[in-house]
Amino acid sequence: MKPKIVLYKALPEAELARLRDRFEVSAFDGIGPHNRADFMAALTEAEGLIGASAPVTTEMLAQAPRLRAVSTISVGIDQFDLATLNRRRIALMHTPSVLTETTADTLFALVIATARRVVELSNLVRDGCWQGSIGPEHFGVDVHGKTMGIIGMGRIGYALAKRAHLGFDMKINYYNRSPHQQAEAQLSATRMPLDALLAEADFVCLVLPLTPGTERFIGREQFALMKPDAIFINGSRGKVVDEPALIQALQERRIRAAGLDVFEVEPLPGSSPLCRLDNAVLLPHIGSATHETRLAMVRCAVDNLIAALDGDLGRNCANAAAVFPPQG
Numbered sequence: 001m002k003p004k005i006v007l008y009k010a011l012p013e014a015e016l017a018r019l020r021d022r023f024e025v026s027a028f029d030g031i032g033p034h035n036r037a038d039f040m041a042a043l044t045e046a047e048g049l050i051g052a053s054a055p056v057t058t059e060m061l062a063q064a065p066r067l068r069a070v071s072t073i074s075v076g077i078d079q080f081d082l083a084t085l086n087r088r089r090i091a092l093m094h095t096p097s098v099l100t101e102t103t104a105d106t107l108f109a110l111v112i113a114t115a116r117r118v119v120e121l122s123n124l125v126r127d128g129c130w131q132g133s134i135g136p137e138h139f140g141v142d143v144h145g146k147t148m149g150i151i152g153m154g155r156i157g158y159a160l161a162k163r164a165h166l167g168f169d170m171k172i173n174y175y176n177r178s179p180h181q182q183a184e185a186q187l188s189a190t191r192m193p194l195d196a197l198l199a200e201a202d203f204v205c206l207v208l209p210l211t212p213g214t215e216r217f218i219g220r221e222q223f224a225l226m227k228p229d230a231i232f233i234n235g236s237r238g239k240v241v242d243e244p245a246l247i248q249a250l251q252e253r254r255i256r257a258a259g260l261d262v263f264e265v266e267p268l269p270g271s272s273p274l275c276r277l278d279n280a281v282l283l284p285h286i287g288s289a290t291h292e293t294r295l296a297m298v299r300c301a302v303d304n305l306i307a308a309l310d311g312d313l314g315r316n317c318a319n320a321a322a323v324f325p326p327q328g
Contacts, residue, residue: 003309004066006042008051009073015298022306023048030054043067050305055079061088069308073301075099077318078210078237086322093304094318096155098296099288104159106287107235110259111148111164111203113281114231116140117257120278141202141229141256144168149201151194151218152208152236153180160205161187173197198225203233210237218242223249229256235287238263247273250280261287 002024010029011019019025026042028035031054043049043064049056052073058081061067070085071093085092113119117140124130124138148164150157153176164170165187172189174180175197183189198204204226208214218232219242226232232255234241243264249255257279263272266285274280288294304316313320 003047004042004045005048005050005305005309006039006046008039008049008054011298011302012295015302018302019050019305023309048305048309050301052301057081058084061085061090069093069305071301071305071308073297076209076237082319086319089323091308091313091320091323092318093301093308093313093316095297095300095304096316098300099293100155100159102290102293103156103235103287104163106261106283106289107156107160107205107207107233107259108163110233110235110261110281110283111143111205111231114233114257114259114279115143115203119281141231143170143203145170146202147171147173147200148203148205149197150174151197151204151206152176153183153189153191154207156235157205157207158183160207161189164203165189170203173200194222195225198222198230199227201230202227203231205233206236206240208236208240210239214240216240216242218246220245220248223254226255228254231256232258234258234260234262236262238266243274247277250274250277253279257281259283261285 002022005019005023005025007019007025007027008031028039031039040063043060045066046064047066047068049067050071056070056079061081061084067090069091070080073095075094075096077092077094080092117138121138148170150161150172153174157174158180161172161183165172172183172187173192174183174189175194176191179191180189206218208217217240223245246258250258259281261283262285268274268282274282288297313323317323
């Protein structure tokens with residue numbers, strides 16, 4: 001008899017077929033009031049769970065006594081009850097490698113768009129307000145040769161640093177728990193304390209995961225340390241930033257601009273003050289949103305679930321230490 005799994009996000013037919021070849025699949029296109037009862041019932045016999053874009057809560061896990069592995073079509077794991085997964089030694093698989101380059105592209109797009117006021121000036125043209133050569137009130141700032149401060153030098157941080165240093169001759173400073181030898185050797189990056197990074201950077205790029213220790217990591221105090229002409233980029237999670245403090249810094253022009261792909265509440269309500277600021281570039285959480293990368297993420301997540309239910313946690317297990325704790 002095939003192991004039973006629950007799928008809670010629609011997949012391309014080829015990847016769904018791969019799952020059905022190995023498992024008995026209960027498939028749901030998202031989780032909502034219309035199907036929650038059926039979803040919860042399916043969990044009772046599930047050994048595997050795969051999907052994205054929905055919290056996996058303590059209540060859900062309590063309904064799944066046979067669960068052995070969860071595979072998320074994402075790199076972030078903040079939507080999961082990690083404590084329960086760890087306690088029950090349920091493997092949490094994720095997709096950390098396949099979206100690195102695409103997400104770094106998105107972050108650098110925000111760097112360029114904020115520096116050159118791309119959205120604001122595009123709207124000026126569309127609104128019929130371009131009547132002649134623009135003046136200094138519409139000028140942007142250069143990107144090449146400037147200093148980028150990266151908070152979180154992981155895979156995405158390093159990919160962003162490569163684009164900045166090798167493509168735009170930018171100086172790279174970074175804040176990280178441990179030194180990144182490759183960034184220092186190949187990109188002449190300098191590791192420094194957070195306060196010093198904030199004071200020196202022309203572009204402050206946040207690429208930290210959301211954990212209890214990083215929630216509201218950047219707030220009023222940190223924005224006060226930035227240069228008045230600094231540009232802030234957030235491609236991590238919205239809750240890593242104190243959003244009201246960011247809004248105030250933008251409204252009062254304590255910093256020049258912000259480029260944001262993530263928000264405290266998503267989708268961002270149209271009533272948010274951010275929507276009325278011409279010095280904020282706002283994207284609908286599209287870091288990995290290309291056809292190629294999203295398909296690669298799905299394939300990786302399917303591979304991960306198959307491997308995990310076969311007992312192979314050699315790659316992409318976010319909580320391997322908890323599932324297989326060190327002996328002795």
